[in-house]
Amino acid sequence: MIKLDALGKRFQGPSGLVTALDDVSLEIAQGEIFGVIGRSGAGKSTLLRAINLLERPDTGRVSVGGVELTGLSPDALRHERRRIGMIFQHFNLLSRRSVFDNVALPLELAGLSKRDIRDRVTPLLDLVGLADKAGQVPAKLSGGQKQRVGIARALAAEPKILLSDEATSALDPQTTRSILGLLKDINQRLGLTIVLITHEMSVVREICDRVAVMDAGRIVELGSTFDVLTQPTHPLARDIARGLEPELKLQQLFGDRFSDVAIPGANTVLRIAFSGPNAEAPVIADLVRRFNVDLNILSGTIDHIQDRPYGVMKVELAGAVEPVVAHLKSLELGVEVLGYVRSALRTAL
């Protein structure tokens, strides 16, 4: 549906040239919800704007639905843009138009008759749950309602693709969830391809099928949301993925009992990631019985990503660690030694 081929883009920043896109190639399939995540300045906004050429890349090609946009005349490009909806962080609604007239704008631009516009706008306002607000001006709406207007407007011209530029970043968590739910609903009902950029992993986890992690203008990790979240390989992807776990500051928790390097007789702090076939097996109880070790659970989460269970547990283990690690690996669980703690566990018990 969307094919980006070797895109490059550089900007003149305040301190020299900034590389926003560095040889980025990407294919996004029809009906997919594709997320692009990265820190600010990573180039994700430039990438998104390259898809409808609001930001024209210096090099490379952009094709949408089989049409190469980078090769079109301005007029033909405008025509193609009507098939690509876009929503924004700050909604970008016209303040002097009513909700109805905001949604009608793309249709007016396309030259539809008043009656056709009404026939198109009314069901859209129903879809986003704002039928009763048709006559209001945006200033009278909440942030979530404004974004719903933005979504209805983006869908008015019946696009095949929806681009979402940090659409939930200005919203509170609850509103974010309801907007994401709406996007998911639209994706399934209309078969719309959605490309969204965000700096929040929770957004990706909630609705994305696939995700690309961007850093310094390049895609450093790309894969299914489940894989990228559970088995990130790039350090940045790991940082972002782990940002979803409860924060556990070992140094703070254990004070000078904590050490990064192994100490004879010390307990081991393990991070166990539960995914794969044994994600739901009673692993911890089994460990205690099988290896006769003591386990102190420091933190734990169980989550569903793309409807697959995924859990992370951090434990302090007293006893021989090697057989435990080997056993966990044989169960295809992720194991990682986070550090060592001088024993206090045994005496406490």
Next chain:
Amino acid sequence: MSEALLEQLFDSLTDTLLMVGTASLVALLLGTALGVVLFATTERGLWRQPIVSRGLGALVNATRSTPFIILMVAIIPFTRLIAGTSIGTGAAIVPLAVAAVPFFARLVESALREVDRGLIEAAQAMGATPRQILGKVLLPEALPSLLRGLTLTIISLIGYSAMAGAVGGGGLGDLGIRYGYQRFNPTVMLAVVAVLIVLVQLVQSLGDFAARRLQKK
């Protein structure tokens, strides 16, 4: 105050309204157009034309830095070309309009600049042409501040029109100078000032009211 004087005051008010009204209308039409061009031709504008932008910018600045009384005299040949004469109320309209067009144009330009760039981007993403962006997004969104700019222009014109007497134009200013100042008639002077105050107040209130009505925030 005698009846003759009242009649004079009324005639002068009519002259002022005629001069200010016509010049304002010209400023509204040409100034809006010029303001749009100034806005659109800049480096990041919708119709990038750096040379046009710099040229027009310089012309606008030159006109605006010339004191009105000097401008009025300096463009007498032009006035004669347009109005057929360089003397009288009709002729005074020409320099008033010449001064008001760039003044209002700058206000239009800054009103357009104040429109959130995100709105332009959203319209571009919808496939809007530059003309549509201007007509459907920029001008409607800027309308309240355009109206405030027009109010300011009209009030400035009322002030400028007082100098029209220098080229034999009529109006309240002329009346005040000739009767009030040169013939030592403080009653006329006060009456002229009072009428001007009421006039300006009226324009300001009307402008504020309309701008508030348009602003839907």
